[in-house]
Amino acid sequence: MSLQRVLSGVVIAFASAAAVAQTAPDALIRQVSTEVIETIKADKSLQSGDVGKIVTLVDTKVMPHVNFQRMTASAVGRNWRTATPEQQKRLQEEFKTLLVRTYAGALTQVKDQTVQLRPMRAAAEDTEVVVRTEVKGKGDPIQLDYRLEKADGGWKIYDVNVLGVWLVEQYRNQFAQDINAGGIDGLIAKLAERNKGAKS
Amino acid sequence: MKSSIVIAVAASCAVGSAQAQPNDPLEPFNRAIFSFNDALDRAVLAPVARGYQAVVPELARQGVSNFFGNFGDGWSAINQLLQGKGEAAATMTMRVATNTLFGIGGLFDVASDLGMERQSEDFGQTLGWWGMPAGPYVVWPLFGPSTVRDSLGRPLDMAWSPSAAVNDSTVGVSLSVLSLVDTRANLLSATRVLDDIALDKYSFVRDAYVARRRNLVYDGNPPELPEDREPATPPAAAPK
Numbered sequence: 001m002s003l004q005r006v007l008s009g010v011v012i013a014f015a016s017a018a019a020v021a022q023t024a025p026d027a028l029i030r031q032v033s034t035e036v037i038e039t040i041k042a043d044k045s046l047q048s049g050d051v052g053k054i055v056t057l058v059d060t061k062v063m064p065h066v067n068f069q070r071m072t073a074s075a076v077g078r079n080w081r082t083a084t085p086e087q088q089k090r091l092q093e094e095f096k097t098l099l100v101r102t103y104a105g106a107l108t109q110v111k112d113q114t115v116q117l118r119p120m121r122a123a124a125e126d127t128e129v130v131v132r133t134e135v136k137g138k139g140d141p142i143q144l145d146y147r148l149e150k151a152d153g154g155w156k157i158y159d160v161n162v163l164g165v166w167l168v169e170q171y172r173n174q175f176a177q178d179i180n181a182g183g184i185d186g187l188i189a190k191l192a193e194r195n196k197g198a199k200s
Numbered sequence: 201m202k203s204s205i206v207i208a209v210a211a212s213c214a215v216g217s218a219q220a221q222p223n224d225p226l227e228p229f230n231r232a233i234f235s236f237n238d239a240l241d242r243a244v245l246a247p248v249a250r251g252y253q254a255v256v257p258e259l260a261r262q263g264v265s266n267f268f269g270n271f272g273d274g275w276s277a278i279n280q281l282l283q284g285k286g287e288a289a290a291t292m293t294m295r296v297a298t299n300t301l302f303g304i305g306g307l308f309d310v311a312s313d314l315g316m317e318r319q320s321e322d323f324g325q326t327l328g329w330w331g332m333p334a335g336p337y338v339v340w341p342l343f344g345p346s347t348v349r350d351s352l353g354r355p356l357d358m359a360w361s362p363s364a365a366v367n368d369s370t371v372g373v374s375l376s377v378l379s380l381v382d383t384r385a386n387l388l389s390a391t392r393v394l395d396d397i398a399l400d401k402y403s404f405v406r407d408a409y410v411a412r413r414r415n416l417v418y419d420g421n422p423p424e425l426p427e428d429r430e431p432a433t434p435p436a437a438a439p440k
Contacts, residue, residue, distance in 0.1 A: 098396075098397060099397075101396055101397075102393055102396060102397045105389070105392065105393045105396070106393070109389060132420075140317075140318050140320070141317065143415075143420050163412055163415070164411055164412045164414070164415025164416065164420065164422070165407075165408045165411045165412055165415070166411070169407075169411065170404070170407055170408060170411065173222065173403050173407050174398065174399040174400060174403065174404060174407075175399070177399070177400055177403065178399060190399055191399070194396075194399065
């Protein structure tokens with residue numbers, strides 16, 4: 001390794017450290033996206049859809065930057081406040097499992113993609129922002145947007161938009177149907193059954 | 201305890217007005233057609249698409265997708281013009297010219313490598329751009345999810361296709377079938393995911409379709425719906 005490459009490596013390391021320190025929401029998204037894509041590219045078992053390994057990847061690289069409680073609460077809707085803490089915990093667990101499995105499927109498609117940030121309109125004092133990105137690879141670029149909120153520990157993602165469909169909104173109707181039919185426990189049972197069925 | 205109260209209050213603000221009612225007065229009818237389409241897909245179309253994917257080499261399949269894509273790009277250029285998007289129309293026209301000339305009749309997508317990216321527009325989007333509301337959701341036999349607006353746009357979209365351009369009916373039908381199989385094969389991985397993530401497949405597809413089309417009409421930047429509103433005090437304010 002030449003001195004020049006070592007030096008450029010150091011510069012990049014400092015630059016990314018600075019990006020994290022300033023914790024701008026778009027810098028965060030860029031950092032997390034790049035990390036996830038690089039990890040997958042370097043690991044064949046992730047590309048082949050090893051769900052166990054993908055769960056680890058999500059837990060270590062993605063979940064620290066997600067307010068999953070808020071995500072679940074918004075998707076469940078007005079019934080969230082009547083749910084017991086235990087029910088809320090179960091809902092979050094099952095919802096997360098459902099999404100991670102979906103994510104596992106999507107990640108098997110990662111090959112030569114790159115993530116590009118689209119221009120962001122936000123004021124410095126904003127506490128909620130939308131970061132827009134495009135995943136570019138073969139074929140049409142894929143729109144992938146994030147809603148983030150400013151929290152004590154830095155910016156947190158609380159909704160994701162794939163090709164124009166916001167995840168939380170998409171699940172609101174799904175959840176409402178099962179809550180109307182069988183209450184919160186009905187929804188938990190439905191999610192658990194779905195998660196179990198897909199594993200086998 | 202305190203945190204759950206904060207969350208509850210915030211969440212109730214968030215969803216006080218929520219539960220977007222889908223515009224779906226034909227639901228019972230639509231569900232029946234959806235089941236029919238789904239059964240047909242499982243029995244015929246998906247297996248054929250999987251076979252196509254297994255037998256035909258990727259390069260050839262890519263060529264087929266590019267060929268139909270190139271044809272569609274011409275229609276996109278016209279729709280961009282109809283929507284007054286001059287620059288996009290010019291890019292797409294250049295794209296079609298480049299791929300037709302240098303990509304051997306559209307079999308290769310050389311224009312993308314040159315930075316001319318595909319920006320698809322169909323006539324349903326043009327009607328939306330002109331201000332026509334989407335109207336109720338409709339599921340058509342064979343064609344699948346649509347809205348009243350997209351149903352009006354569809355015949356024109358279909359008139360602009362390679363199969364409509366040839367006089368020989370056998371060739372026309374073959375092209376239509378190839379186009380259908382190509383489209384289905386490209387969607388295989390998406391529909392595999394769909395079976396896992398949807399609690400109710402019908403409403404999942406409906407809501408995603410309506411949101412996606414609305415997003416396309418606004419070119420990826422739709423104004424927020426009232427039910428999108430999030431609480432002023434986010435639940436994140438609560439300790440973890």
